Amino acid sequence: MKDISAKVAAYGVVPVVVLNDPAEALPVAEALLKGGLPIAEITFRTDAAEASIRLITEHCPDMLVGAGTVLTTEQVDRAVAAGAQFIVCPGFDPEIVDYCIEKDIPIFPGCTTASEVAWGVKRGLRNLKFFPAEQCGGVATIKALCAAYVGVKFMPTGGVGPKNLESYLSCDKILCCGGSWMVKGDLIKAGRFDEIERLTREAVEMAKAVRG
Numbered sequence: 001m002k003d004i005s006a007k008v009a010a011y012g013v014v015p016v017v018v019l020n021d022p023a024e025a026l027p028v029a030e031a032l033l034k035g036g037l038p039i040a041e042i043t044f045r046t047d048a049a050e051a052s053i054r055l056i057t058e059h060c061p062d063m064l065v066g067a068g069t070v071l072t073t074e075q076v077d078r079a080v081a082a083g084a085q086f087i088v089c090p091g092f093d094p095e096i097v098d099y100c101i102e103k104d105i106p107i108f109p110g111c112t113t114a115s116e117v118a119w120g121v122k123r124g125l126r127n128l129k130f131f132p133a134e135q136c137g138g139v140a141t142i143k144a145l146c147a148a149y150v151g152v153k154f155m156p157t158g159g160v161g162p163k164n165l166e167s168y169l170s171c172d173k174i175l176c177c178g179g180s181w182m183v184k185g186d187l188i189k190a191g192r193f194d195e196i197e198r199l200t201r202e203a204v205e206m207a208k209a210v211r212g
Helices: 002-011 022-034 049-059 073-082 094-102 114-122 138-148 165-169 185-189 193-211
Strands: 013-017 039-043 064-068 086-088 127-130 153-156 177-179
Touching: 002 013, 002 039, 002 064, 013 193, 022 039, 022 049, 022 193, 039 049, 049 064, 049 073, 064 073, 073 086, 073 094, 094 114, 114 127, 114 138, 138 153, 138 165, 153 177, 165 177, 165 193, 185 193
Parallel strands: 013 039, 013 177, 039 064, 064 086, 127 153
Antiparallel strands: none
């Protein structure tokens, strides 16, 4: 978990990718790599997720690939078998969290309350997802939670984009930020991989400007 968290923190930004066709997987991955961001969270919202993860991990070995919106332990197994190196959940599901910990699978469960953070800390987790970030108070709420739970850092996702990325990354309680603005569905559907590359490069430059 420490190795994955260190890599995620170094990138600063995690593209949250929804793919409806496995044929889109490699072009998107290549655009992210060209833009300087070798990481992607492929969400399990579609039937194409499993095959997409497998394609990217097989053909893009330098890419750190995770599975997002994981809602069952069965999806955990499918994602890991396909090559996913970490799991991200929208909420804190004790069954999934305990399953991943038992199998030594890095996991970032979603937390927005002190109780949920406490559940994570009790299990030895120090890096948690914060979702939906903007709707739940953003940086202010994260700082308030971290005042009580020292040593915890968050991956805010939901409403994070170019306009507020700097404010999030400037907070030392932020591990990294997740977002889909670089890989919007309409860009993928239109084959605008050049635009995905451009937006990715902008995000990388902004993260470097904030964190050095």
